[in-house]
Amino acid sequence: MYGIEVRDASKSFEAGAGTSVTALAGVSVTVRPGEFLAIVGHNGSGKSTLLRAIGGELHLDSGSVTLVDEAEGRNWPAARATPTTVARVFQDPNRGTFPRLTVFENMRMAVMQSRPSVLRRAITDTYRDETTSRLSGVGLDQKGESRAQDLSGGQRQMLAIEMAFVAAPKLLLLDEHTASLDRANEQRCMSATASAARAQGITLAMVTHNLSHAIEYSDRILVLQLGEVVANLAEGDKARVGVQELARLCGYF
Numbered sequence: 001m002y003g004i005e006v007r008d009a010s011k012s013f014e015a016g017a018g019t020s021v022t023a024l025a026g027v028s029v030t031v032r033p034g035e036f037l038a039i040v041g042h043n044g045s046g047k048s049t050l051l052r053a054i055g056g057e058l059h060l061d062s063g064s065v066t067l068v069d070e071a072e073g074r075n076w077p078a079a080r081a082t083p084t085t086v087a088r089v090f091q092d093p094n095r096g097t098f099p100r101l102t103v104f105e106n107m108r109m110a111v112m113q114s115r116p117s118v119l120r121r122a123i124t125d126t127y128r129d130e131t132t133s134r135l136s137g138v139g140l141d142q143k144g145e146s147r148a149q150d151l152s153g154g155q156r157q158m159l160a161i162e163m164a165f166v167a168a169p170k171l172l173l174l175d176e177h178t179a180s181l182d183r184a185n186e187q188r189c190m191s192a193t194a195s196a197a198r199a200q201g202i203t204l205a206m207v208t209h210n211l212s213h214a215i216e217y218s219d220r221i222l223v224l225q226l227g228e229v230v231a232n233l234a235e236g237d238k239a240r241v242g243v244q245e246l247a248r249l250c251g252y253f
């Protein structure tokens, strides 16, 4: 299992006419191996930027993000993370699926991309059962031969999430991944995400505007305002904080 060490991460973007916007202003957080981190805050508070930094997609102005492999006793910069290490699910289901491929083909692509050494034939044989059971768990078992582009937005998102899990990453980054789901699927998806991550030993970092979900499912809540950490609530503190208090910390009122 991998942990994450974010140390004093800062990032500004040019905002035109010689101005700049500070997206991250000295953010530090430690995520233990297997922990579920929720990142909350108002629009533009830096949540997606922090997630991109954790995934190694972003060049920070200063500070660092380190992935920690405790079992092997190795650390390395997030920028060197590979597709076998990190999987991502975004708000837009189109970003996580291949529209012209069928549901089965999408799942197979996820396995192939994350395990380049596995032979195509072995994938077909070994992963068909796992794929079928995953798809039936999210009501997509009858859709295996449908193209992803013919699924509803919510179904496509469920597929994107299952693709992330079948890839067996060490770290799963979720950016408002339940935003396109109806209430029942949102609930189902959140509990499936949390339990699959626990069972597979995956460390989770999730951006959400659903404060109840952050409280119910995560182990740690990081609250951002204007790129700064205004609260870092571990399990004990989290239990004492209700939705109202969390909304206040987010600066909603």
Ligand SMILES: Nc1ncnc2c1ncn2[C@@H]1O[C@H](COP(=O)(O)OP(=O)(O)OP(=O)(O)O)[C@@H](O)[C@H]1O
Pocket: 013, 014, 015, 021, 022, 023, 041, 042, 043, 044, 045, 046, 047, 048, 049, 050
């Ligand atoms: N690539 C970019 N170029 C310019 N500005 C950016 C870029 N990415 C983010 N920003 C700015 O950085 C700030 C933080 O953006 P970010 O996307 O991290 O916010 P967020 O908390 O994810 O917001 P939301 O809840 O709306 O998704 C915003 O002011 C945004 O306009």
Ligand SMILES: [Mg+2]
Pocket: 047, 048, 049, 175, 207
């Ligand atoms: Mg965002």
